[in-house]
Every structure is written in structure tokens, then in C-alpha cells.
Amino acid sequence: MRFAPHTDEDVQAMLAACGLSSLDDLFAHIPSNLTLDGELAIPEGLSEMELVADLRRLAGRNRHLDDLVSFAGGGAYDHYVPAVVWALAGRSELYTSYTPYQPELSQGVLQALFEYQSMICELTGLEVSNASLYDGPTALVEAVHMATGATGRSRVLVSETLDHRYLETLATYGAGEHFSVETIPVKSGVTGMTAIGEDVAAVVVQHPNFFGNLDRPREVFEAARAAGARAIQVFDPLSLGILAPPGELGADIAVAEGQMLGNHLSYGGPYLGIIAARGQDLRRMPGRIVGETTDVDGTRGFVLTLQAREQHIRREKATSNICTNQTLMAVAATVYLGWLGPHGLEELGRQCMAKARYAAERISDLTAAELMWPRAEFFKEFTVRVDRPGVVQASLLDAGFLVGPMVGEDGLLVSVTERRTREEIDRLVKAFGEALS
């Protein structure tokens, strides 16, 4: 494959215009002992046909979700992606553009991001959203930075009902010595109560939580705010057609994995990190923010704004180092939320919840399985207690079902999206029964 359009004549003419005689002259000032002897140990290039064959071979070594029936969750979900989403987000005027540094040439991306921010505010019941971050866990890191900056404190309390990947990511970034992380124990599948001292910067609760359970954010957030800490909720955007939004639950900052908003699973990325907050923390918000303004003729237009927070202006004093974000994924999310509207979102939430309940009841009817927390309420996923969950998971895989991830030593997470039919759920239950017998 070659995409440089130069003919040999072009090369000669261009070199001559620069007063050079060979391409090597362009590199003559590089010390010769630094240049590579010979060629890179990489195979020779391929034609497009050969390349496609190679990638088809690799893709063919994977079992994908058109083949397996997915009841897998734990932060990424097989929700339906309507055809319109990527027909629009995939328009190349959008996807081949750079960060909108010249707004007159970038109104498409800027307006789409403004609409994205608006929809996130509507969903969360909070006042400000940025134009996206990398993914859910890194969005939580940024939220914690906002909280430590706002409170001048460095202790962070995290409920153990939080997805462990979020906790691990927080711990990695905490090594920069900006904060320390302590956990609040689980009680009956939800966040246990704990004393929140006046030295706590942030309290983090996931709701619905990692186990699938509806947690108790109102009480915890009330206690957090009484102690002067920032209340941070990790949420599921597709739950917000039916569940109370973070703003109403008392969250100061809300973060989420945005994959489920019209983005493909793609083995873990690219997804998008959602972050929204109350107005009080606007100037601590990381990343790009789009604002509405007018041009010299008074026509409405959109620009990147509040850039004095950002790394290219503030350098070592910036609120974050983020530069590239996940704009295209945010555009896809905007199309998707436009497709759903308020009533589609509600219907989707209702279907997920009803199907998850149906699956949970049928599975708990099996003699060898029970729900880990039988009295807990849940949204679209729940935890089943089984002996040797790894063996059960493998056996279900043999039957064509993807479930998980595992929860501790004896738990298996089961997720049910709107895509799953009653017939598929019934088959899963049957396979569960066989796996446990």
C-alpha cells in the first residue's frame, strides 16, 4: 500500500527546487551513527487485497457476538446500535477532521459536541458536561482530581461496590501522590455506611453498582456533602430513562462509561468517558468544552471555550493533561440519544429491567443456583452465586453463551440488554441448568 502521490518526476523537481540532489540529502544533518543500518525487521508491504485477507484471517480467529449470545456486562454491553448512528457519525467530513482549532471550518463537530453536552446535562440533571473523556474509569480519575482541587483534601473514599477496574485505574493515578484511596465495605450488596471525616475530598458510589444492584446513593451522598466532600456517582446512561438522575440523587459530579450510547464493543475501545458536574466545579472541569456564541454578523456559532483551564494555555498548571478525547464517540452518542429521545430511552430501560428480572427469576429457580443478594433491586444485571463460576462460564461458552465477568470466588455477573429475547433467556437458563448439574 502506498498513499504518497509523488511520481519520480515530482520527486526530482521538488528536490531541485530545494537545491538538493537526493532524498538522502534531506537527512544528511542527522549524525550517521544514529541512522539505521539496513531495513526495519518488519515484513514487506502488502497490497490492499493481501492486507484484507490477513485481517480476515485474524478476525476469523475470534468468536464474536453475532455468533455468541451475549449476557456479558461489567462495564460494556451488547446494546443495539441503530443503523443511522454510524451512517452519520461515519461521515468522513466528521471523522477525518482534527480538534476544531479553526471554528469557521469546524462548525459541524462543534455543534454536535454542544448538543452532546446538552443531552448529557439533560440526562444527568447536572449543569455542565465537557465534550468527552477517554472512558469511564479515566473519567473517574478526572472527577477525583476535580474533587481534591475543590476541597484541598486528598482522602478519597470509594465504595467496594465499584467496578474493580475503576478502583485499579484510580490507584494507578493516585501514585502521582495527589490523593489516597480507601474503600467503604459492601453490606448486603450495596454500599455500607461509614463515617465520613472532614478530611475526605470525595466519596464515590456506583449506582447501579458493579454487582448490578441499585445502590443507596442518596444517603451516602448526603453524608458526603455534610462533611464537605464531593459526592461522585458512577452511573449507567441507559438507566436514566427510568432511574432518578445523579443530580437529583445528590451527586456533585457524575461519570460514566459511554460505550452503550451507540458505540460498538470493539474489544474495549474506543469508548467515551462521560463527565458532568454542578456549576460550582465548572472551572475545574477537564478537557474540551464547547460554548455558543455569535460571529461578527451576529450569526449563531460554536467555539471551544474556557480554554484557560487547558494544557495548551496553562501547561503545568492545567486542570488536566487531556488533549485528544473521544469526540467521534460523543458524536455517535448524540445521534443515538437523538434516535431514542426521552420515550425510547424509557422504553429501553423498561425492557432491560424487565428482561433482567425475568432471567434472574428463572435462574434462581434452578436448584444449584441462587442470586447472591436475593433481596436487592437491580437494573439490567445481577450476580448469581454458583460454585466454581469459571467452570460454569466455560460450560456456558460451549453452549454459545457469553456471561460474566466473575464476581469474587463464587459469583457470576449476568447482564440482559434489550437485545435479548425471551427465547434466548430460556435457552440460557436451560444451559445454566445443564452446567450446574
Add this chain to the structure above:
Amino acid sequence: MTGAPVRSRGPDIASRTLRERSVPGRRAWSFPELDVPNIDVPQDHGRRSAPGLPEVAETDLVRHFTRLSQINYGVDTGFYPLGSCSMKYNPKVAEAVAALPGFQRLHPHQPEETVQGALELLWRLERALCEITGMARTTFQPPAGASGELTGLLIMRAYHTKNGDPRSKILIPDSAHGTNPASVTLSGYRAVQVPSDQRGLVDLAKLRDLVDQDTAGLMLTNPNTLGLFEEEIEGIAAAMHRVGALLYYDGANLNAIMGRVRPGDMGFDVVHMNTHKTFATPHGGGGPGAGPVAVNAKLERFLPSPVVGFDEESGRYFWDGERPDSIGRVHGFHGNFGVLVRAYAYVFGHGREGLREVGERAVLNANYLACLVSEAYPLAFPGQPMHEFVSTARRLRRHGVRAMDVAKRVIDLGFHPSTVYFPLIVEEAMMVEPTETESKDTLDAFAEAMLQVSREAVEDPHLLHEAPVTTPVRRLDEAKAARELKLHW
């Protein structure tokens, strides 16, 4: 050759936001009838009022976003010479292969035995990136360049901490990208600026004065952000390594030297790459990217966990999470896998000789364009540029014209302008990176436009001050946007 979005007075309905198009009762969604018993939302958890999302038909959605695409400029629209961004053509075949269900429909929690092809792809890409950079191992977790920087710095910190001396400062040239110092702060280090000398290169004497036992490392882009090769890199590396400090290579400009010079051979210990620059993965209007980080053997043990493993005996690939010295996880899953599939297509499609040719043609294009425009817009520093060059519009200031005015007028002539006002150390900077995928014809036409603008700056500066006049909106009031904040509808 160009097709910048143009001002058109369509019906008012066309410029509405999605919310302004909303009509209660209209809808695009459809779901099957619920085939299990319906249940009520637990009372104290329910939402009281529906979120204020727009209610539109699918036609409305399609018209709306199609119009938004039409008022946006991408590489597919025309020449996009943003310096430091490597806005090269994004191969369509990379999009096609990334959309194969065997990649796009993989769940990140799938067991290893069901994703052998994905792991093999990552393993092969890792070997290639290590070869290109002269490093030992690579992590794919960082989803962008800045994330790669922070990952690299945390690795450096872990290395020094393991040696019993975490140290406190990182040196950064004054020409560096803003993410460098911002990442340094987040990693718990203090950024110390190293001045550039008369040539626009790191001032080696001053660097030697700044380096001490408390220096954890240096972050450097080479070629640097002025597009110049740091010819004294060996002296720089020696000065750092002498005190036990490490060298970080910011891969923003790797495109220039691919297949010709390797960061590892220059003495660098850690390297991040920007796949959306060097390996042509589409930047999506600001993201996604991917920022793989490669390290040499002495830093391998600190890489984020897990890394891809390969068992030669069984021919099986796996996630290797047994890494006690790892800095931990820096991304929720395995990084931006979908982007990495595109990078793989680019690297293996080009192959060893193709990648070397990429660098050569990129440098040729930048030098050629510099020759065409540098009389009107002098180079900020005299050295021979690599894949990009930095000019200054300083001379036009006496006509009341700024670099931004030049950029806006270039838009009216049908091109995306260069980066302006970066690097910060150059007055009225214009940073031009044509990339290798542009033809001589395009460069000639762009140079002609730049020269026309320089003449207009003298003869009719009004044209520049008024520009752009051909775009869907004209110059926007950024001060008003920041003052009268309107961040959602």
C-alpha cells in the same frame, strides 16, 4: 482540489439545533414488543420527569447530521496542514477491516480462547512498534498521546522509586507541547523548563547546568516542535544517563524519521506514539486516538498490566497479568482496540520499505513547501526542517496583520490553514506540516495561496481582517463565549 464548507443561505430550519427541531410525539426509535412480564421501577429509585431529549423523526436526524458534516472540514475535504498533527490521508481499507464483526463485535470480557485473533494482532503490532522505536515491549492501554505521556512518566517514577530514589523533577524544552508539563504535574513531578538556543535546539550547556541527582528525566520530541532534528541528542542522552535520569521520547513527530532513525538508538528509554498522527488512524474531530507506550528492557517490568503474552510451545496468546512491579491499569479495558486495528492495517500494509518512504516523502513535502513560502514567511530558525516547519508572520505586523489573519484569509482561498501561535517561543508562529500524502500540485496551489495572502497583507489588509467571508459562520466572538457562558441548550 479543495472543498471547504461554504456559506449557503439554506432555509432557517437547516441551522436549527436538534432541540429546535423537536416536536412532541415524533420519534425515530423502534423496539420489539416486550416479550417478558413488565415490572415497575422500585419506587424510591424512579425518575420523576423524562429527560429533555429531543423528539425527532429519523429523517430529521439524518438531515441534521448530514448538514453538520457539510459544515465541517476534514482530510477527505482538502489539504489540512496543521503542524504537529500529521493530518495525512486515512486509508479507507483501515475502516473496512476495523468494521469486521470479528473485531467490532468482541466483548472486552471475552475469555482469551475466544479472542486469539485479537491478541495475535496486538502481539504482531507490538513487535512492529518495538522495531520502529528500538524498544523492548509496548503497552496498548493508553487511549491517547497525553495518556501515553502520563503512563511513561509513571513508569519512570516507578523505576526511580524501585531504585530507592523517586527524584522530583522532569526537564522539558520551552518549545514542548503543553501536554508535556501538564502530564509531569499529574505524575507528581515538577516540570523544569530548558531553554532553546539560537538554533531552536535544546541548549546543551544550559541543560547540563539543570541536570542533577534530583532529575528523574527529560521529555523530548525529536524532530522537535520546530521541525528541527536535535543533532546533539547523543550529548543530551549522555548528560541525562550520567546522573541516572531517563529519556522520554514524545512520538508526536515520529513520522519524520520512521525507518531511518529509532528513538532507542538515540538513547531514549520510553516512547509514546500517536497512532492518529504517524499511523493515520482518523482523529474523529478531536478523538479517538491511541497512545501506545514502548519501553526498553530496563523499564519493561513497570509497564501497565496486563501485557499480551505468547506461549511459543502451544502457539497460544494470553493476557499476562503476573507483573508485580507494574504501575497498574491506565485504561478501563485494553486501550482503543478499534483504533489499533487501523494502525495495524497501516503498518503492515506499508511494510518496512513503505514506512521508510512515508518519512522521506513527508520530509520532502515539508522542505519543498518551506522553499516555496519562506521568502514571504521566513523560517523562525535557520536549520533544515524535517516533516514540518515553523515560519513567522512577524513581518506582516507593520501592516496590522497577525498570523491569525493570514490563517483566516487562507480559509477563504479554500484551504485549512496551518497551526498558528505554536510553539509559544516563536512570535506570530505558523507551523506547517503538509504530510506525505499530498501531491506537488496541492503544495504548489497552497503556496500560491500563501503568497497571495502575503501580497494582500500589504496591498489590502482589509481582506485579511474581514476573513473568512466564505464560511458558514465568520469570525466568532470567543470572548463572548467565555463571558456569557452558554454550554448547553
